[in-house]
Amino acid sequence: MTERHLQLRLGIFAVLASVFLIFYAIPGWVSSPSNVRNVVLSPLFWPYALAGFTALTGLGLVAAGLRASEAGEPLNPPSEDPGAAWTRLLVMAGIMGVTMFLLPRLGMVLTSMLVFAATAFLVRTRHPKTALVCAVVIPLLLYAFFAHVAGVAIPQGEVLRLP
Template sequence: MDNKQIQTRLGIGAMALSLFLILAAIPNWVSEPSNVPHLVLSPTFWPYTLSALMGLTGLGLFVTGLSQSAGGAVIGDPIPDSRKGYLRLAAMGLVMIAAMFLMSRLGMVWTSMLLFIASIVILRTRYPIAALICAISVPLVLYAFFAHVAGVAIPQGDFVRLP
């Protein structure tokens, strides 16, 4: 399978899943109380937002796939050394187990930062500086939004408490 086929199929799949979520899954399976004071606090707001973004991403993949020429590099060749893949999978499993134990001691924000950094090391991204910046800033921004704007209590740790 070449890159054009993969992009078009992923785009169609993402758009189909997005339509299913928007038209069937969210209206039928996500309950919404009638007295929500702000739209962003509604339990259906973020599922609809993420579903719409997934649909737009699928549309972008589909259009990109159509605009590419046929052929090109074949994707999906077997990896010569699958042992590295299994080691990474085992390491990610250990990171997830560590998350369960660290969450109650360090809190959600600090544990998320450490897990993100561990994932960067295990997966060896091409952009480690950008990933490190995201590992620190994304949990802090999410904490600030949910704790101070939405008024949702985020679990804090035993050692360091965020304002």
């Protein structure tokens, strides 16, 4: 499978998944009271926002796939070591186990940073600097939004207390 085929397939699947969510799953399975004053706090807002972002991402993948050339090498050549996939799977299971151990001790924000970075390096990202920046910035932004805008308590750890 070439990169073009992968992008087209992922893009089409993402668009179809978002259409399913927007027109069937969210209206059918997510209920919301009519007296919610802040639209961001409505139980419908974030599912629709994520479904919309999924559709935009899918359309972007389809557009990139259509622009890409047909020629190309296979995206994932066969691995020399077939045991490497099992090793990565076991390491991912270890990361998940360590996550459950660290959550009450370090808190959700710091644990998320570490898990994001560990997972990015496990899958051998082509953009390690971007992955590290995102590993720090995204959990902090999510904490700031949920703790200070939405008023939702985010679990804090014993090591670090955020304002």
